[in-house]
Each structure stands twice: as structure tokens, then as C-alpha cells.
Amino acid sequence: MFKWVGAVIGLFLFKYPGAILGFFIGSGIDSLSRSEAKGPNVLRDMTRQRVSPADFELNLLSLCSIVIKADGTVSQTEMDYVRQYFVQTYGKEKANAIFRTFNEVNKKREISAQRICAFLNQRTRYEVRLQLLHFLFGIAQADGAVSNSEANKIQEIAGYLRVAFRDFESIKAMFVKSADTAYKILEIERSATDNEIKKAYRTMAKKYHPDRVNTENEAIKKGAEEKFKQVQKAYETIQKERGL
Incomplete structure (x- = not known):
């Protein structure tokens, strides 16, 4: 139940990246609720330490803080x-409680991106981690532009999340525009031949086509659809540039 509520709220506020993030958090809450109902032994099988739903929220907020x-x-x-995302997702009272706990916890210890990502890697699929990077870039861009230091920090986080460099560069290019943006989205060099460009487009189109994403998770499919549109736009830009 929580996963769909989170996905709908996230989609309304932050479009597809928000939907993925909301679904991810809600799924964590649903999974933990089911595990608690089955007994403490199940929880021990999931992780070495007892995990509460708040752990997901606090780790997410910690990554947001690192980027900010x-x-x-x-x-x-x-x-x-x-x-705004936390208030709309959890309600003002719970969001404020999350922020208070976050402030108290981080007075006592330094935030470690590596530790947080190790936690998330054990509990999320690769597609979800790609959408998390989308959300972090959205935060960095909220003030009008993604700075070099913000992009570098998100790249560091991407490494901890075990996201391939080419996938990171492709996502970054959707937020940080340059003369090579269209090529980066297609994960190719500007020097690529026309045939290589067509091949790259077909590869990326298959990779991100909503019908080809191997998941029943509708929120993840929506995220793939958004990236698929970006791939199409990038290819059309190159076609126009080269007169293909």
C-alpha cells in the first residue's frame, strides 16, 4: 500500500524521478511491515541489524544533505x-520528526556516503539506484544550475551505488547541458560515425524502452519511459546536426 501512495505523491510533485523514489521508500516500509509481522528471525535474515522504516528515510535525507x-x-x-518532497510524502508532522532525528543523529557522527550506499545496495535494484541519481541531480539543479562540485559529489555517490560510469554520464547529460550532450546521452563520442550513432541509438532505445525493462514495477517503467524520450530527443538532435 505505502509503495503506491509514495509513487503517486512523488509523481505529482517531482514527475518520474519522484515517483521512483516514492515507490522505493514505500516498498521499503511495506517489506519491513511484512517482515515484522512474521517475527524477529525474518528481520535478522534481512540484515545484521534491526532496520526500521525510518532508516530508509534518514539515509535518503543524508544523501540529500551531502549534495546540498x-x-x-x-x-x-x-x-x-x-x-517539500518529504512534507508531501510523509505529512508535515512526520517530516518534521524525520528532520529532527536527522539533526540529532548527525550531531553525533559524520555522514558517510559510502556507508549509506552500501546499505542501499543491499536493498535496491540497479534501476532504482539510477532513479535515485536522477533525484539527486534534481536537487542540485533546483537553484538553477548543477555546480561542478555537486556533479562531482553525485559521481562519487554513483560509484558507491555501483552505477556504471557510462550510465552516470548519460544521466548527468540530461541535467548538465554541453555541446556534446546528445552524444553523452547516447553514450558515444562526437567522433562516432553515422553507423555507430544509429547503432548506439538502437542499443539505448532497447535498453530504456518501457516494454523492455525487466520489471513489473510500474514506477520504474515510467522512469525508463522518461529516459527513452531523452534518448529519442538526443538522436533527433544529432540527426538534424548531421543531416541524417
């Missing part, structure tokens, strides 16, 4: 972006 602080300044716009 990456450029050395705390942007109010970026903070509002994150707060």
Missing part, C-alpha cells in the same frame, strides 16, 4: 525542494 552541501554553500532553494 557539496558546493560549500547551503542553498535555500535546494533545501526547500527536499523539504
Whole structure:
């Protein structure tokens, strides 16, 4: 139940990346609720330590905090972006409680992106981690532009999340525009031949086509659909540029 509520709220507020994130958090809550109903032995099988739903929220908020602080300044716009998501997803009272707990916990220990990502790697699929990167880039872009330090920090997080460099570059290109944006989205070099470009487009189209994503998770399919549109747009841009 929680996974669909989270997905709908996330989609309404932050489009497809928000839907994925909401579904991911809700799924975690649903899974933990079912596990608790079966008894403590099941929980021990899931992880070495007892995990509560709040752990997912706090780890997510920690990653958001890392990105917001990456450029050395705390942007109010970026903070509002994150707060709005949490308030709309959990309600004002629970969101405030999450933020209070987050502040108390991180007075006592330093936030470790590597530790957080190790936690998430054990509990999420690759497709979900790609959508998490989308959300982090959305936070970085909330104040108008993604700074180099923010992009570098998200790249570091992507490494901890075991996201392939080419996939990271493709997602980054959807937020950080350059002369080579269309080529980066297709994961090729500007020097690629026309045949290589066509082959790359077919490969990426198959990779992100909603019908080809191997999952019954509708939220993940929506995320793939958004990336599929970006791939199509990139190919059309190159076609126009080269007169193909």
C-alpha cells in the first residue's frame, strides 16, 4: 500500500524521478511491515541489524544533505525542494520528526556516503539506484544550475551505488547541458560515425524502452519511459546536426 501512495505523491510533485523514489521508500516500509509481522528471525535474515522504516528515510535525507552541501554553500532553494518532497510524502508532522532525528543523529557522527550506499545496495535494484541519481541531480539543479562540485559529489555517490560510469554520464547529460550532450546521452563520442550513432541509438532505445525493462514495477517503467524520450530527443538532435 505505502509503495503506491509514495509513487503517486512523488509523481505529482517531482514527475518520474519522484515517483521512483516514492515507490522505493514505500516498498521499503511495506517489506519491513511484512517482515515484522512474521517475527524477529525474518528481520535478522534481512540484515545484521534491526532496520526500521525510518532508516530508509534518514539515509535518503543524508544523501540529500551531502549534495546540498557539496558546493560549500547551503542553498535555500535546494533545501526547500527536499523539504517539500518529504512534507508531501510523509505529512508535515512526520517530516518534521524525520528532520529532527536527522539533526540529532548527525550531531553525533559524520555522514558517510559510502556507508549509506552500501546499505542501499543491499536493498535496491540497479534501476532504482539510477532513479535515485536522477533525484539527486534534481536537487542540485533546483537553484538553477548543477555546480561542478555537486556533479562531482553525485559521481562519487554513483560509484558507491555501483552505477556504471557510462550510465552516470548519460544521466548527468540530461541535467548538465554541453555541446556534446546528445552524444553523452547516447553514450558515444562526437567522433562516432553515422553507423555507430544509429547503432548506439538502437542499443539505448532497447535498453530504456518501457516494454523492455525487466520489471513489473510500474514506477520504474515510467522512469525508463522518461529516459527513452531523452534518448529519442538526443538522436533527433544529432540527426538534424548531421543531416541524417
